[in-house]
Amino acid sequence: MGITAYLLIGLIVLIGLFILIPVGFLILLYIKDDRQKQHAILRNFPVLGNVRYISEKIGPELRQYLFNNDNEGKPFSRKQYEDVVKAGKYKERLIGFGSNHDFEAEGFYIRNTLFPKQRDELKVDNTEKVRTKTYKVDKDGLFTRKEHHEEKLVDPYLLREEDAVVIGGLTCRTPFKVRGLVGQSAMSFGALGENAITALSKGLGLAKGTWMNTGEGGLSNYHLAGNPDIIMQIGPDLFGVRKPNGEFSWEEFKKKSEMDQIKAFELKLAQGAKTRGGHVEGEKVTEEIAKIRLVEAGKTINSPNRFYEFDNASSMFEFIEKLRDVGGKPVGIKIVVGDLDALEDMVATMKESGKGPDFITIDGGEGGTGATFQELADAVGLPISAALPVMDEMLTNYGIRDRVKLIASGKLITPDKVAIALAMGADLVNIARGFMISVGCIMAQVCHTNNCPVGVATTNQKLQEGLSVEEKHYRVANYVISLREGLFNLAAAAGLDSPVQFKRKHIVHKDDLGRISHVEEIVHAAMRAQNKK
Amino acid sequence: MKVAVVGASESVGEHVLMELKKKEYETVAVISENNRKPDMEKLGAAQVAVSIDHDFYDVFSGCDAVIYISGSSHKAGGNKSVLIDHDEVIKSINEAKNHGIDRFILMSAIRAHEQEDSDSRTIGDKHEADELLQQEHLNYTIVRPSHLVDKSGIGTIQTGKGLSTDGEISKEDVAAVLVEVLNNESAFYKTFEITAGETPIKEAF
Numbered sequence: 001m002g003i004t005a006y007l008l009i010g011l012i013v014l015i016g017l018f019i020l021i022p023v024g025f026l027i028l029l030y031i032k033d034d035r036q037k038q039h040a041i042l043r044n045f046p047v048l049g050n051v052r053y054i055s056e057k058i059g060p061e062l063r064q065y066l067f068n069n070d071n072e073g074k075p076f077s078r079k080q081y082e083d084v085v086k087a088g089k090y091k092e093r094l095i096g097f098g099s100n101h102d103f104e105a106e107g108f109y110i111r112n113t114l115f116p117k118q119r120d121e122l123k124v125d126n127t128e129k130v131r132t133k134t135y136k137v138d139k140d141g142l143f144t145r146k147e148h149h150e151e152k153l154v155d156p157y158l159l160r161e162e163d164a165v166v167i168g169g170l171t172c173r174t175p176f177k178v179r180g181l182v183g184q185s186a187m188s189f190g191a192l193g194e195n196a197i198t199a200l201s202k203g204l205g206l207a208k209g210t211w212m213n214t215g216e217g218g219l220s221n222y223h224l225a226g227n228p229d230i231i232m233q234i235g236p237d238l239f240g241v242r243k244p245n246g247e248f249s250w251e252e253f254k255k256k257s258e259m260d261q262i263k264a265f266e267l268k269l270a271q272g273a274k275t276r277g278g279h280v281e282g283e284k285v286t287e288e289i290a291k292i293r294l295v296e297a298g299k300t301i302n303s304p305n306r307f308y309e310f311d312n313a314s315s316m317f318e319f320i321e322k323l324r325d326v327g328g329k330p331v332g333i334k335i336v337v338g339d340l341d342a343l344e345d346m347v348a349t350m351k352e353s354g355k356g357p358d359f360i361t362i363d364g365g366e367g368g369t370g371a372t373f374q375e376l377a378d379a380v381g382l383p384i385s386a387a388l389p390v391m392d393e394m395l396t397n398y399g400i401r402d403r404v405k406l407i408a409s410g411k412l413i414t415p416d417k418v419a420i421a422l423a424m425g426a427d428l429v430n431i432a433r434g435f436m437i438s439v440g441c442i443m444a445q446v447c448h449t450n451n452c453p454v455g456v457a458t459t460n461q462k463l464q465e466g467l468s469v470e471e472k473h474y475r476v477a478n479y480v481i482s483l484r485e486g487l488f489n490l491a492a493a494a495g496l497d498s499p500v501q502f503k504r505k506h507i508v509h510k511d512d513l514g515r516i517s518h519v520e521e522i523v524h525a526a527m528r529a530q531n532k533k
Numbered sequence: 534m535k536v537a538v539v540g541a542s543e544s545v546g547e548h549v550l551m552e553l554k555k556k557e558y559e560t561v562a563v564i565s566e567n568n569r570k571p572d573m574e575k576l577g578a579a580q581v582a583v584s585i586d587h588d589f590y591d592v593f594s595g596c597d598a599v600i601y602i603s604g605s606s607h608k609a610g611g612n613k614s615v616l617i618d619h620d621e622v623i624k625s626i627n628e629a630k631n632h633g634i635d636r637f638i639l640m641s642a643i644r645a646h647e648q649e650d651s652d653s654r655t656i657g658d659k660h661e662a663d664e665l666l667q668q669e670h671l672n673y674t675i676v677r678p679s680h681l682v683d684k685s686g687i688g689t690i691q692t693g694k695g696l697s698t699d700g701e702i703s704k705e706d707v708a709a710v711l712v713e714v715l716n717n718e719s720a721f722y723k724t725f726e727i728t729a730g731e732t733p734i735k736e737a738f
Contacts, residue, residue, distance in 0.1 A: 126547075
């Protein structure tokens with residue numbers, strides 16, 4: 001055989017590879033599409049119809065990265081996401097050429113004063129420096145970004161001793177004193193993997209002046225890893241404080257309350273994400289989870305929708321009294337504001353009985369991560385900007401505002417949002433998803449599948465390997481310190497020497513026609529509506 | 534030994550207070566803003582003096598040494614004509630003399646000696662204070678650190694003259710140097726430029 005013959009054979013093989021195989025594949029696809037009965041579009045337009053499904057599948061990614069503008073995406077826009085990431089990576093919040101914020105849209109604005117505070121006049125405590133690490137960009141090219149991680153000694157922006165927020169100061173043997181206004185909202189071990197929880201714990205411990213809420217999934221060693229102040233959440237399923245038969249275990253509760261790291265307890269009545277009982281498949285209840293939650297390994301858990309221990313405000317308060325009596329630590333409740341009548345009942349009972357929680361965590365309807373039913377996430381509960389001022393007003397009207405601290409949450413992931421919540425009546429602010437982003441969340445929105453591609457909201461070992469605890473814990477610390485620094489900046493602009501002084505008068509609401517109204521007017525309108533019913 | 538720290542609320546000053554506390558010196562912090570008083574006390578100052586109209590020199594009485602921290606940086610930019618307020622330094626020097634304080638440590642910055650007509654255009658104009666220190670027969674040490682950064686101290690430095698301006702040094706290390714030279718005889722009557730290096734601070738002078 002001559003060289004031409006070999007070339008000819010080669011050519012035929014090439015044609016086979018590049019034409020016949022794809023054609024064959026398309027014919028098979030045609031037949032498959034044509035014969036299936038599920039999708040009409042594929043039956044009518046075999047092969048071509050698949051374009052629709054491919055576009056639909058990659059649509060969210062295309063929108064997030066290419067087609068949505070910086071202020072558009074939900075639950076968080078590209079811009080908001082980047083703000084959190086940059087605060088964690090570079091501890092940097094500087095921008096150039098002006099804001100991308102949509103100033104035509106309605107929203108709350110902070111009222112700055114003509115004569116702001118000087119840096120030296122702020123009531124901030126920067127005496128305990130924090131040793132962290134930030135990234136520094138060496139070169140930012142089109143295809144490569146050279147940056148290095150470097151150690152940094154940063155100012156922690158803690159509140160002065162006299163400005164510290166004290167929870168349970170009048171009621172508890174060991175009140176909880178917080179020297180920063182921002183903490184981590186409830187996220188359970190199990191919902192988040194051990195690497196994410198450990199990174200959060202170490203980062204928050206490093207930043208100090210903040211707290212970590214365990215979520216209802218019990219207290220794990222991962223929460224304790226960085227020695228942060230901990231608020232242990234107790235849900236109706238009583239994980240971590242239950243007897244084998246499912247009853248509340250006072251013995252276990254006492255054990256937990258004797259732990260130094262646990263500073264307070266929170267009863268979770270309802271939350272934006274889960275105004276329903278929890279459900280955990282038996283296969284996910286590993287030995288470890290069973291030990292932490294005090295349940296039987298391998299057995300499916302169906303949690304109740306409400307505590308069996310109480311069913312109205314006064315019986316709940318009795319339970320809280322006992323918890324406080326046994327534990328000596330502050331006890332709060334976590335609620336979503338929806339039924340204002342029930343809420344007013346509770347506040348009235350607080351007033352009459354002189355009892356009640358040491359703090360109330362108000363989760364806005366927009367709050368909540370993880371897995372829940374679409375209908376619950378979309379429409380149950382008032383958003384935080386409506387719920388918070390109403391709650392604050394109610395407590396004030398009943399003259400018991402000083403007995404209870406308000407912790408607000410619901411997409412308050414940047415300093416401006418936190419400051420506005422403080423002005424609306426919050427004493428402290430909880431953040432969950434901002435902290436998830438700081439440990440690497442890319443908003444893939446698959447928290448409910450255990451397939452989180454960045455190893456945050458998953459217990460899958462393989463996926464978690466991608467999450468470096470050492471690297472991420474610095475980002476957590478940088479993020480929370482950056483928030484606190486931002487709060488002091490905003491306070492100074494409003495003429496205040498500390499963000500604890502934010503009051504309603506420091507913000508205004510501008511509607512889409514440019515009309516300005518004060519928070520008072522909005523709250524009074526809400527209260528009028530409540531009274532008219 | 535009682536040490537007055539002027540400019541204690543500057544970031545290097547905070548580290549100096551911590552370092553002095555660690556070495557068990559008695560300290561007097563001299564600051565210009567009343568609000569920073571609690572911070573100074575927390576950092577270990579036995580006494581805090583708030584200067585109003587820069588009239589703070591009574592607190593020098595009873596002190597054995599002064600550490601003067603100027604908020605200067607060699608990177609402060611060419612458009613700043615005076616990197617440190619040398620009038621203030623001169624006033625402090627005179628007051629130290631009046632109170633019989635013999636030891637005076639001045640922290641400025643490298644290239645601070647350059648003048649307005651220097652080729653580099655980095656304007657220092659701080660030489661007056663340095664010269665005065667030398668003339669007044671005070672037991673002085675002038676420390677001119679390179680670019681100050683917020684990093685952890687490494688405990689080792691390099692000293693010399695005409696150090697490169699690209700260098701950097703952590704504020705913690707500068708503070709350690711300022712406190713180390715207090716009683717280190719080989720640093721008396723001398724000017725040092727310092728930057729991060731490999732010699733342990735104790736042996737660098």
